[in-house]
Amino acid sequence: xxxxxxxxxxxxxxxxxxxxxxxxxxxxxxxxxxxxxxxxxxxxxxxxxxxxxxxxxxxxxxxxxxxxxxxxxxxxxxxxxxxxxxxxxxxxxxxxxxxxxxxxxxx
Amino acid sequence: xxxxxxxxxxxxxxxxxxxxxxxxxxxxxxxxxxxxxxxxxxxxxxxxxxxxxxxxxxxxxxxxxxxxxxxxxxxxxxxxxxxxxxxxxxxxxxxxxxxxxxxxxxxxxxxxxxxx
Numbered sequence: 001x002x003x004x005x006x007x008x009x010x011x012x013x014x015x016x017x018x019x020x021x022x023x024x025x026x027x028x029x030x031x032x033x034x035x036x037x038x039x040x041x042x043x044x045x046x047x048x049x050x051x052x053x054x055x056x057x058x059x060x061x062x063x064x065x066x067x068x069x070x071x072x073x074x075x076x077x078x079x080x081x082x083x084x085x086x087x088x089x090x091x092x093x094x095x096x097x098x099x100x101x102x103x104x105x106x107x
Numbered sequence: 108x109x110x111x112x113x114x115x116x117x118x119x120x121x122x123x124x125x126x127x128x129x130x131x132x133x134x135x136x137x138x139x140x141x142x143x144x145x146x147x148x149x150x151x152x153x154x155x156x157x158x159x160x161x162x163x164x165x166x167x168x169x170x171x172x173x174x175x176x177x178x179x180x181x182x183x184x185x186x187x188x189x190x191x192x193x194x195x196x197x198x199x200x201x202x203x204x205x206x207x208x209x210x211x212x213x214x215x216x217x218x219x220x221x222x223x
Contacts (some may be wrong), residue, residue, distance in 0.1 A: 006149075033211065042113075042197050042214030088149060090212075095144075095165070097150040097215075 006089055006098030013079055014106050021101040023089030030079035032065050033090040037100075042051055042085040047074070079105050108113055108135065113198050120192075120222050128183045128218045130198035138210065141182040143167060144195040144217075185220065193223045199220035
């Protein structure tokens with residue numbers, strides 16, 4: 001099976017800064033999903049993308065489904081301390097997850 | 108409240124014993140999944156079920172077994188054949204949206220299994 005390539009692996013940023021992370025795959029997907037996981041908890045869905053080229057926002061979060069259908073990115077604007085956690089991308093029918101991006105926000 | 112419930116949150120077992128992790132959902136979702144997460148890694152699919160009485164192996168099914176006798180329940184048994192069972196186990200269910208390939212998953216709180 002495959003795991004999606006997610007980068008960066010970790011990020012340390014100052015509160016108020018913008019964050020960008022991306023996910024790439026060797027396979028084409030019809031769906032891209034972004035989740036956030038707090039320590040010791042299950043992931044929570046942030047944004048779902050269903051169409052190549054689609055750009056979707058959820059509050060301070062914006063995600064895009066790449067035109068090639070092999071990649072996606074997630075942006076977080078004006079980060080706050082509660083953004084801390086691990087962010088995962090997922091492609092396809094819940095079968096494949098990225099390796100995660102650990103985000104630390106310094107107040 | 109609708110959701111997915113995994114129990115227990117923490118589980119300790121002796122090496123060589125089988126152990127069953129519970130997963131129940133009241134979201135009326137057809138599909139359910141089990142994942143394993145190791146420290147610093149992503150989620151790896153163990154088994155999934157798209158309908159009652161049917162399930163398929165994921166990437167790391169060896170040493171695990173499941174059943175799907177009811178829509179609401181998808182228990183996972185970690186058998187003694189699993190060589191490295193200590194991990195964080197996550198159960199999820201999903202709803203189809205705009206077709207079978209467009210789904211959004213909802214996760215339980217996870218069970219941390221430690222085998223000593």
